[in-house]
Amino acid sequence: MTFNIYDFTSFNRWIDEGLNSIMSPTWALITEMAIIGIVFLLFYAVVGLFLVYAERKVCAFMQNRVGPNRVGPYGIFQTIADFIKLLMKELVYIKDSDKLLFNIAPFIVIIASFMALSAVPFAKGLHAIDFDIGILYVIAVSSLGVVGILLAGWSSNNKYSLIGAMRSGAQIVSYELSVGLSLLTIIVLAGTMQFSEIVEMQRNGWFIFKGHIPAIIAFIVFLIASTAETNRGPFDLAEAESELTAGFHTEYSGIKFAFFFLAEYMNMFLVASIAATVFWGGWMPFHVSGWAGFNTIMDYIPPLVWYFGKTAFIIWLMMLFKWTFPRLRIDQLLTLEWKYLLPINLVNILFMAFLVLMHWHF
Amino acid sequence: MKEIINLPVSKIEEEEYHINMGPQHPSTHGVLRLLVSLQGEIVKSLKPHCGYIHRGIEKMCEKDTYPQVIHLTDRMDYLSAHINNHAVCLLVEKALEIEVPERVKYIRTIMDELTRIQSHQLWWSSFGMDLGGLTCFFYGLRDREMILDIWEETTGSRFLQSYNCPGGVMRDIHPNFQKKVHAFIKTFKKKIKDYDRILSGNVIFENRSQGVGILSKEDAISYGVTGPSGRGSGWSCDIRKIEPYSMYGQVHFNEVLRYECDTYSRYMVRMQEMHESMNIIEQLIDNIPAGDHSAKMKAVIKLPAGEYFQRVESARGELDVYVVSDGNKTPYRMKFRTPSFTNLGVLDHISRGMKIADLVAIGASLDLVIPDIDR
Numbered sequence: 001m002t003f004n005i006y007d008f009t010s011f012n013r014w015i016d017e018g019l020n021s022i023m024s025p026t027w028a029l030i031t032e033m034a035i036i037g038i039v040f041l042l043f044y045a046v047v048g049l050f051l052v053y054a055e056r057k058v059c060a061f062m063q064n065r066v067g068p069n070r071v072g073p074y075g076i077f078q079t080i081a082d083f084i085k086l087l088m089k090e091l092v093y094i095k096d097s098d099k100l101l102f103n104i105a106p107f108i109v110i111i112a113s114f115m116a117l118s119a120v121p122f123a124k125g126l127h128a129i130d131f132d133i134g135i136l137y138v139i140a141v142s143s144l145g146v147v148g149i150l151l152a153g154w155s156s157n158n159k160y161s162l163i164g165a166m167r168s169g170a171q172i173v174s175y176e177l178s179v180g181l182s183l184l185t186i187i188v189l190a191g192t193m194q195f196s197e198i199v200e201m202q203r204n205g206w207f208i209f210k211g212h213i214p215a216i217i218a219f220i221v222f223l224i225a226s227t228a229e230t231n232r233g234p235f236d237l238a239e240a241e242s243e244l245t246a247g248f249h250t251e252y253s254g255i256k257f258a259f260f261f262l263a264e265y266m267n268m269f270l271v272a273s274i275a276a277t278v279f280w281g282g283w284m285p286f287h288v289s290g291w292a293g294f295n296t297i298m299d300y301i302p303p304l305v306w307y308f309g310k311t312a313f314i315i316w317l318m319m320l321f322k323w324t325f326p327r328l329r330i331d332q333l334l335t336l337e338w339k340y341l342l343p344i345n346l347v348n349i350l351f352m353a354f355l356v357l358m359h360w361h362f
Numbered sequence: 363m364k365e366i367i368n369l370p371v372s373k374i375e376e377e378e379y380h381i382n383m384g385p386q387h388p389s390t391h392g393v394l395r396l397l398v399s400l401q402g403e404i405v406k407s408l409k410p411h412c413g414y415i416h417r418g419i420e421k422m423c424e425k426d427t428y429p430q431v432i433h434l435t436d437r438m439d440y441l442s443a444h445i446n447n448h449a450v451c452l453l454v455e456k457a458l459e460i461e462v463p464e465r466v467k468y469i470r471t472i473m474d475e476l477t478r479i480q481s482h483q484l485w486w487s488s489f490g491m492d493l494g495g496l497t498c499f500f501y502g503l504r505d506r507e508m509i510l511d512i513w514e515e516t517t518g519s520r521f522l523q524s525y526n527c528p529g530g531v532m533r534d535i536h537p538n539f540q541k542k543v544h545a546f547i548k549t550f551k552k553k554i555k556d557y558d559r560i561l562s563g564n565v566i567f568e569n570r571s572q573g574v575g576i577l578s579k580e581d582a583i584s585y586g587v588t589g590p591s592g593r594g595s596g597w598s599c600d601i602r603k604i605e606p607y608s609m610y611g612q613v614h615f616n617e618v619l620r621y622e623c624d625t626y627s628r629y630m631v632r633m634q635e636m637h638e639s640m641n642i643i644e645q646l647i648d649n650i651p652a653g654d655h656s657a658k659m660k661a662v663i664k665l666p667a668g669e670y671f672q673r674v675e676s677a678r679g680e681l682d683v684y685v686v687s688d689g690n691k692t693p694y695r696m697k698f699r700t701p702s703f704t705n706l707g708v709l710d711h712i713s714r715g716m717k718i719a720d721l722v723a724i725g726a727s728l729d730l731v732i733p734d735i736d737r
Contacts, residue, residue, distance in 0.1 A: 063500035159381050163403065163718070234494065234566060242389040242492045243722050324560070326567050327494025329719045330403060 005302045009125035036118075036128050044114065044266060049079045051265040055319055062323040089254035094157055097251070101155035106252065106259035108148030113266040116142040120273050121195045123283045123303035134195040135187060138274060139180050142229075145267065146172040149231075149238060152260070153248040164247025167330055168238035171228060174337040175235075178225035179271075181345040185218040185352045186211065186278050189361060199282040204289040206281035210362045214352040219279045221341055221348070223317065226271035228333070231264060233322035237330055268318060269311065276310035283307040378406050385414045389492045389722045392732030396709075396721075403717045408710050412703075416736040423696040428454050428528055428663045431696070436522040438700060439734035441481040442677040444473045447526035449683045452607055453672035454528040455657075457665045457687070465653040466530040471609040472543065472646050473525065475639040479550070480509040481677035482590075482632045482639075485729045489629065490561050492726040493570055498561055505553050508546045512539065528663055530656025543647050547640050554636060562633065571626040575712045575724035578623055585708040589679025589701050590635060591728050594628035596621040601675035613645045625720075625727040632729070664691050678702055678729055702734035 004010060015035075019028040053068065053076060060067030068075030094102070116138045118128040131137050146169060153165020189211045190198050198207075208215045228235035239247040249260045276282060283303030287295045328336070355361055384395040393414035399406040419438060423431045428450070435446035448470055455462060483506040490498020510520040515536040517523040525532050561567050577587065582595040592599045600617040602610040618634040620627035665687035673682045679701025686695040705728045713721045 059496075063497050064504055065500060159379060167403075236494070237719075240494070240719070242494060243718050245388060323497050325495060326490065326561070326564065326570060327719070328566055329570060329717055331717070332566075332569055 005304070006299075007124045012125055040114065040117065040128070044117070044262075047269055048262040048265050049083060051269060051315065052079045052082075052261070054315070055265070058316065058319045059323050062320070083258065086258040087255055091256060092251070092253045094251050097157045098155035101151045102251075103256075105148045105152035105155060106256045106263075108151065109145050109263045110148075110259045110266075112141060112143075112145035112148065113263050113270055115144075116270050117266070119195060120270070121199055121277065121282055122307055126304075127195065130194065130196045132192075132194045134198075135183050135193045135274075135278070138270075139176070139183065142267070142270060143172065143176050145263065149248050152252070153238075156248070156251040158251050160244040160246075161248050161250050164238045164240065164244045164250075167240075168231060168248060170330070171231075171235065171237060171333060174334055175225045175228040175341075178221055178337060178341045178345055179229055181342070181349060182218040182222040182225065183274075183278060185214060185345070185349050188349060188352045188356055189215065195277060195282070199277060199284050202281040202284045204287050205362055206279065206284070206286070208279045211352065211355070212361070214348050214355060215279065217344065217348050218352070219275065221345055222275055222279070223314070225337075225341060226275065227318050227321055228337075230267040230271055230318075232268060233318060234325035234327055235333060236322075236327060237333060240327060242327075268315060272314035272318065273307070273311045275314050276307065280310045280314075281306075282310075377401075383408075383721075389725065390732070391488060391730065394706075394730065394732045394735065396725075398718075398721065400718065403719075405713050405716050405718065405721050407714060408721070410706055410709060412706070412732075412735050414736065415733050417733075419737045420696050420698060423693055425692055427691050428665070428693070431693070432526060432528075433522075433524045435698075436524055437733060438698065438737055439676060439678060439681075439702065439731050440522060441484060441731055442477050442681075443522050444477040444525060445674055445676040446681060447524060448474060448608070449672055449674040449676075449681050451526045451528050452674065453670050453683050453685060454663060454665065456672060457668075457670045457685075458528075458663070460529055460657050460659070462530055462657050463653045463655070464651045465655060466657070467608045468646050468650045469531055469535055469655070470526065471613070472643050472650075473523075474608070475642045476509050476512065476543070478639045478677045479636050480506045482636050483509075485632060485677075485726075486557060486561070489726045492722050493561075493567065495561060495564075495567075498557075501553075501556060501560065505550055508542075508549065512542045512546065515539065515542070527656070529659040530654070534655040535650075540647055540650070543643060547644060550636075551640065554633075557633065562629070568626065570719070570723055571629060571727070572622070572624055574625045574716060574720045575727065576623050577708060577712045581708065581711060585711065586704040587679070587708050587728075588704065589676070589729075590618075590631040591628050591705055592679065593618060594620050594631045594727075595623045599680065601673050601680055605673060607672075607674060609646060610642075613642050615642050625723050628727040662691050664689060665693070676701055678731065678734065679705060698737060700734045700737060702728075702730045702732075703737075706730055706735055 016028070016032070019031055023031070056078070057067045068078035071077040071081050093099070119131055119134045119138050121127040121130070149168045150165045153161040153168070186207055187193055189207060190201055192198060208219055227233045231238045244250070249257055252260060283306050285298040285301055285303070285306055287298060378399045378401050381398045381400055382395060383398055384390040385393040390396065395411040395414065397409040397411060399408065417437070419434050422434060426434065432447050432450050435450055436443040438446055483502045487499040487502025490502070513523055514520045516539050517525040517532065577595045579595045579597050582592045582597045587595070588599045596619055598617060598619060603617050615638045618631045618638060620631050665685065667687055667689040670685045670687065671682065673680055680699070681701060682699035684697040684699070685693045688694040709725060709728065713724050716724065
């Protein structure tokens, strides 16, 4: 076995061959699926809990506060304590609510973010599935989450929830366009939808530098649209705690509420990692073509560090948005998308196509 | 749900539904209940239901002596507690024809303006929070803490001071008072720029507040919307200018008036009023004359039989106190005209046709304090 922190391909092959040698190929496949499932569940929980902690600390930093500092050193076990508390809370059932839809809504939301996460490459060879239509798959799957939000709002039998769900529907359907189109801009440059190839193509320069002006525009649009798509920051109209108390999850309690809560943070992690992968090279180190010595030094930093560093930076940006800006109104939100972001995006794609045709990119 | 599904489409569009905003709701700032009729997101009409925190203060006043009444007025508009006290004290002094020492007038005026600043700070904090900018809340409370500390030292209480008493103030100011007020003004002049940077100049905030909740000058006058809310509609209604009391006749300050008549103009009036208040304090703080902190008063205060009336400018608008005395040590009848109650009346009128989010912004811009509505 050759465990290499820079390349997980041989490690994966070692597991695969090992399993195949002791059981039939069908059982080996099932075992692999189970392993990946468990690893993802653990990863999901750890990242979710860490992001909640990080958000509370960033928010405290923005607001001249200390943040959680009682449970464990620097309060790092605060979110775990909160999570245990939520697990033990009573699940309140609402009279006249649609029981079936009410119960499956949190699962739809969490499954959507879970499925999308499986296509993300964390390092070389470290991804669950490497689709050749990776980006299309992620866009398709991550937008399933809105179904869960709509169901939650509809089945709660609460007018606040219903208004929140209506807002969320209008919002996510609109901003899905901008997310798709801004990723399409990079697909025009890359010529592929496969995540591993997209990362590989950024070996001698990330796409945000290669595609210069249109890529930067696409990145900014993606950042705005994906913040809106995750129901965060200035676009948290579906929750809008000062208007709708808690929006679509007003009636949820205990672990079901925790599912919505975790899904929000995992969606944030997801869009940040897609932004990092597509625009900032994913796990690929920072390379400048021609500077051989510099590139070698950069290569010594493990890919996982690069990947999580970039993702963390984008998550940090999204947290700053949330704690700085006031919330938009629903009509202003839709105006921003349909009158500004969408036309900018369409022109930007044409610009990028022209750029690629004329070989003006690096 | 089922009935709505079976309705023909055209009828669904006409269908209005009702939402109870409150008594427990994050942006009603207390136990106010608004019965809102909505069509989709648009507010068709709303009915305020008050009385959830009604304590019968006016009736309670009838069995209390005048010094005791002062403690009750704290509990009406808790954010301008000192100004409420001031109103009752001025009324008693007017009725007994007592001339209070100059020092008292200075202290009362400075305290009034500190009250106004901290009230506006808390209003700014919750205004930002209602619009979704949670960071504003902590900025405002952080700076308000300095004023509360000043009060704690001098009056012994951070919130409901009951510092005024008929004839003067309870006790003399703390030796640190002037120093601390200077320090506060110096700090806050820097900090208030942050307020503008995080909220006033923000493009989202401007879009959310400009052109929202138009209250014309005529409506402001006919509904009796006083204070910063009325001045945001260009109505000059500052009692400090119209009927100066304490030191207001002798200090220079501008009455802040804006003419856009929307939520943004009501916002800007309060922001500029904080500057004006600091301006007033700066004129007075170094010149507090020496002397007694209270006039000589009889042990039992009895107002001569008759009717008495006093108006002051509280942080939210015009506060009127009306007393009918039958010569006893307790008032025969007492009536407060509180600014929040009259300001609430206009909410239905100016929020019709607006969105739910606008309703929250308009409600915040009127700066309602619920115990002040219910008394």
